[in-house]
Amino acid sequence: MVQIIVHPQIALVDEPLHIRVTGLLPSQLVMLQASLTDERGQLFQSQVFYKADEDGEVDLEHAGATGGDYVGIHPMGLFWSLKPKKTFSRLWKRNVINNPFRFQLEVYDTKQFLNHSPDNPMATETVERWYSIPGVQRIQIREGRVRGALFLPPGEGPFPGVIDLFGDVGGLIEFRASLLASHGFATLALAYFAYDDLPKKLDVIDIGYFEEAADILLRNPKVLGPRIGIVSVSRGAQIGMSMATFLKQVAATVCINGFFFATGIAIKYKNEIIYSLAEFPERLRTNELGLLEFCFSVGNPQEEANKHAFLPVERAQGHILFIVGEKDHIFHSKSYAEQAMEQLRRHGKSNGTLISYPGAGHLIEPPYSPLCVASWNPFISKPIWWGGEPIPHAEAQEHSWKEILKFLRRHLTSTSINKL
Structure with missing residues (x-):
């Protein structure tokens, strides 16, 4: 079974994450997507292509992206490469207490995605990014x-x-x-x-x-x-x-x-x-x-x-x-x-x-x-x-x-x- 594993799933926005995709076929080509809808309803997305290793895994700490919004090894690239669907929109958090940004991570088979027929993603995961720790x-x-x-x-x-x-x-x-x-x-x-x-x-x-x-x-x-x-x-x-x-x-x-x-x-x-x-x-x-x-x-x-x-x-x-x-x-x-x-x-x-x-x-x-x-x-x-x-x-x-x-x-x- 394909899984997206994120550690930690809940963290401050300035804390790096360890992101892995497991359960893929060896050398399978996949597309990872991050999505966020901000408090004004504006959508921000990033899309990056990876090739699984011999064990059917993509570990963003070691795997280099082959295309999309960036190329190379960038463990947090899915986040800093987010782009607004509405041109010239800036992402900033307005309600910072008890209200995190919730990012949706998805992985797709590249062939399906490029054929413009992406069915349901192979796996999804939600990540919470906070601007305040408990007690602030x-x-x-x-x-x-x-x-x-x-x-x-x-x-x-x-x-x-x-x-x-x-x-x-x-x-x-x-x-x-x-x-x-x-x-x-x-x-x-x-x-x-x-x-x-x-x-x-x-x-x-x-x-x-x-x-x-x-x-x-x-x-x-x-x-x-x-x-x-x-x-x-x-x-x-x-x-x-x-x-x-x-x-x-x-x-x-x-x-x-x-x-x-x-x-x-x-x-x-x-x-x-x-x-x-x-x-x-x-x-x-x-x-x-x-x-x-x-x-x-x-x-x-x-x-x-x-x-x-x-x-x-x-x-x-x-x-x-x-x-x-x-x-x-x-x-x-x-x-x-x-x-x-x-x-x-x-x-x-x-x-x-x-x-x-x-x-x-x-x-x-x-x-x-x-x-x-x-x-x-x-x-x-x-x-x-x-x-x-x-x-x-x-x-x-x-x-x-x-x-x-x-x-x-x-x-x-x-x-x-x-x-x-």
């Missing part, structure tokens, strides 16, 4: 100006505190915060526009709002003080770096594919203002697929007249980890991170680390998340090209996540915080 607590935050959701790990704590920031899609995005809480960090998923009673759009980046959020997090008795960490991406990384620059509460900042100057919007902290660099909408490109490329429309503080738009990153008291994808089509992320690193060095600072990933795009997310090359933004009339190549992007996500967790643990323990 979600607390809605609506205090003062601050809006968000706090995720507390199970146990008494105190736990290292982290603020999680996303970019220009707005709203409240929680999947990374709940996953960080599952790894022992009290994490505040922080909204800053287009959510609840917050402004519909950003007119100015007021770091006072984010300082208020940091203070709320630090007042929680289950949060280890006196400083916190930040995980941030895109516009969020600009804000994360601004917080690291101006706020003494920040001990460790992860900036994923960000920019470290004011562009389009001024950055304000108390009486200090970083005025916006010029933007160049005439440089905005639409590629041959009709996708917007933003990277050419954003100015460069090293090249344009207004060099004062760059954040004084040398004032950051904590540690900074820059993570960049070299196939990012939103920003020249590697160049911007290198400029920030150079600015730190010029001022005798050694608190920055840069990890650059060839082939990775803009949306570097937790491991085994499918690459989103392009998707819609609710505030823009055309889909956006985020960039990235499937295999190197998947490798970047797996490696960078380990580095993020290691970085936060290293710099947010009571010993390391008190040394700052």
Whole structure:
């Protein structure tokens, strides 16, 4: 009897799985399919071809795919190669507590599949992928100006505190915060526009709002003080770096594919203002697929007249980890991170680390998340090209996540915080 054997069947989304198909004929050609319907009813699928070994088995840890959505040995490829049936859809988890993604794995005989007469699959299996472990607590935050959701790990704590920031899609995005809480960090998923009673759009980046959020997090008795960490991406990384620059509460900042100057919007902290660099909408490109490329429309503080738009990153008291994808089509992320690193060095600072990933795009997310090359933004009339190549992007996500967790643990323990 043909079987799909998965271990473990129930796991966090960042945990690798061991997938095997047994009971096949020796050298039988089969097609493995993974399917997921997300919370909005959108279907995502991957399809990969394999050849069974002499014992009639396909073990994804050792067998190389012969075709389909990837080729070669990729034990978790069925997950990171998922593609949307509806063009330009992005997969992200919205309800993260007590509600996993359920993936359907199926195996078909290749001949039947290629003859367009796939009868019932030879075997099926369901896999649950969770964004929170049992006991993670979600607390809605609506205090003062601050809006968000706090995720507390199970146990008494105190736990290292982290603020999680996303970019220009707005709203409240929680999947990374709940996953960080599952790894022992009290994490505040922080909204800053287009959510609840917050402004519909950003007119100015007021770091006072984010300082208020940091203070709320630090007042929680289950949060280890006196400083916190930040995980941030895109516009969020600009804000994360601004917080690291101006706020003494920040001990460790992860900036994923960000920019470290004011562009389009001024950055304000108390009486200090970083005025916006010029933007160049005439440089905005639409590629041959009709996708917007933003990277050419954003100015460069090293090249344009207004060099004062760059954040004084040398004032950051904590540690900074820059993570960049070299196939990012939103920003020249590697160049911007290198400029920030150079600015730190010029001022005798050694608190920055840069990890650059060839082939990775803009949306570097937790491991085994499918690459989103392009998707819609609710505030823009055309889909956006985020960039990235499937295999190197998947490798970047797996490696960078380990580095993020290691970085936060290293710099947010009571010993390391008190040394700052």
